[in-house]
Amino acid sequence: MVQTPAARTTAASPALGGRYWVLLTGSTLSSLADGSFKVALLLVAKATTGSPALIAGVSFAATLPWLLASLPAGAIADRGDRRRIMLAANIARGVLLAVFGVLCVLRVDSILALYLVAFGAGVAEVFYDTSAQAIVPMIVERPLLPRANAAQQVADQAANQFAGPALGGILIGIGAAVSSFTSSGLWLLAVAGLLLVRGTYRAAPQAARSTLRADVAAGVRFLLRSRVLRSITLRVGMTNFAGSAVTAVFVVYAVGRGSVLGLSPAGYGLLLTVSAVGSILGGLLVAPLRKWIGDRGLMTANIITQALQIGVPVIAHDAVVVGAAFVIGGIGVALWNVSVVTVRQRLTPPALLGRVVSAYRLVSWGAMPVGALAGGLLAEVMPIWGVFALMAAVTLGALFGTSSWSAARIASEESE
Structure with missing residues (x-):
C-alpha cells in the first residue's frame, strides 16, 4: 500500500485523525442525499403507476448495477485514487438529479425516466461505496x-435511514422537482467535503498492476479461498x-x-426513519456486545x-x-455492518480490498435487484403479507452454516 507521508502520520496516531472526520462528514452528506433520493423515487413511482411490479422496478433498476458493475468497480478502486473515484461518483449523482429535477419541472411523467435515473445513480453508488470502504484502512490504523x-x-x-427518508417524504409532498434539486445539492456539498481530504489514496504503484481482468480474478479468488468471507x-x-x-x-x-397502514408520504418516510434509530443504537452497542x-x-x-422485522407486518x-x-x-443491521466490514478489512490485504469488497457485493448486493424483481412479481399473484411471510422464512434459512464465523477461524485466516 502506498501512502503519502501525511497519511502514514495519521495511521500512526492513536486517534482517528482529522482527515477521517472530514471524510466522514462528506460521506454523511452523501448518505443523506441517497436516503432522501431513494424514498422520493419510490413515492414518485407509486404516484405514477398502481402496479406493484412496475413500482418494484425502481428498486430493481437502482440495485441492478451491483450485478453489472461491482467487479470492475473494485478493480478500478484498487488501481486508481479512491478519493477521486468517490468525487467523480458524487458529481455524477449530483448532475443526474439536477437533470431529473428539470424533467420534473417540465412535467415529464414517465416510469422509464424513473428507471433510468435509478440505474444511473446506482452505477455511481457502486463506485462510490466500493472506494469508500477501501479508503478507510488507508486513513486509520488497523486496531x-x-x-x-x-x-x-x-x-x-x-x-441514510433516519434524516434522509424523513426529508424525502417531506420534500416529495412539496414537489418532485424540489426533492430532486435538494438531493443534487447535497451530493455536490459532499463533493466539497471530500475535496478537503488531503493526500493520495492509491493502493498499489502503477508498475505493479496487471490487466483489469486479472485484477478482478485475483479479488474473486481471494474471496473464494476464504471460508469466513465466502460464508458471510x-x-x-x-x-x-x-x-x-x-x-x-x-x-x-x-x-x-x-393500503394496510394508510400512511401519507411523510408518514411513510417517518416510519422508515425508525429503523435508523435502531441502527444508531446498534452502532453504539457494538463495542460492548462484541466483547x-x-x-x-x-x-x-x-x-x-431481520427475520423479525420482515415477519411482524404479517x-x-x-x-x-x-x-x-x-x-x-x-439494531441488527448495525451489528452486522460493523462486524462484517471489520472482519473483511482484517482478513484482506489492503491492495486487494477494493476487489474483495466488489466480489462480496456482486453476490450480497447483487441479490437485491433479483429480490426486488421477485417481490414485485410475487405481489402481483399473492397478498403482500404472503410476500413478507415467505421472505421471513428465507431470512431464517441464512442461520444454517454460521459455524464458519467462529473467532478461532477468523483468527486463523488473519494469521495466514
Missing part, C-alpha cells in the same frame, strides 16, 4: 478499524434478497388509501432481527408495532 467503522455506521444510518457473502446474499423483495413492495403495503458475544454472535443476531397491521420491529431490525 482502530472497529471504532472507525462503528462511527461510520452511526453517521450513515442517521443520514452467501448468507448476506440470502438476507439481502429477502429484504429487497419486501422493500420493493412495502410502499404498496404502507402508503395511501386502501460479550464476539463477531459471530453479532452477525447471527442480525439474521434473527400479523401486525399497526404502524407503531411495525415501527418497533423496524427499530429491532435496525
